[in-house]
């Protein structure tokens with residue numbers, strides 16, 4: 001096995017470490033991202049990433065959905081009780097309304113589907129997942145972590161959203177319906193064709209949706225590296241300010257576009273290079289690959 005480095009296995013380890021949200025050092029429980037009720041269940045395959053000769057690829061596949069040990073039992077069950085159902089409902093509606101048949105019937109292609117949902121609860125479900133997959137988020141944005149943990153009742157706010165953060169949302173790419181990924185700390189750049197970058201604290205790709213938590217001011221355009229690939233996606237950063245009573249907000253009132261995006265890991269790998277973090281390692285970047293049935 002020389003030259004093969006296990007990377008994603010860290011997020012599967014049962015050794016006690018700080019919960020991604022509350023910081024308590026405990027044996028962490030399996031947080032399914034997205035939640036199991038949204039279809040991320042037994043028949044979804046999961047593989048941690050390995051670095052094999054300098055190339056990141058999926059390791060060994062196993063059944064049971066895409067998960068990480070990123071949250072303590074309390075934080076994990078809080079999300080399960082308060083937010084998972086709202087997420088499953090949102091994802092289910094998007095899937096129905098963006099099916100090939102529904103798209104053929106659409107009057108104005110490219111418009112967001114007329115989904116009515118609970119933006120505050122859905123955003124919280126996604127953010128709990130982001131804090132589970134990237135342990136550094138709690139260190140970088142402690143106020144956000146604390147607010148999400150302490151809301152009473154759950155989802156009631158107020159939540160201090162950091163100016164430096166954007167939560168991006170769109171559709172997963174229709175040509176890649178079975179490819180899922182959870183990733184944290186990805187810094188990559190497309191070097192062929194038109195130059196774009198992907199700087200992300202966390203990505204969740206699971207049909208029919210893609211979510212990215214990205215720096216609001218990456219400076220990549222100023223530095224001549226090109227725009228963020230997530231720039232075209234919808235901005236869901238404000239959704240967290242909707243209370244739990246707002247359960248029927250029209251997606252079309254929140255975003256004018258709802259494009260699809262193929263994750264850099266799922267497109268031609270030759271075009272993309274992974275950038276090393278500042279300390280010269282890529283230890284922060286962790287991925288879990290998924291394969292949907």
Ligand SMILES: [Zn+2]
Pocket residue numbers: 019020021022023024071072073074075076
């Ligand atoms: Zn916790």
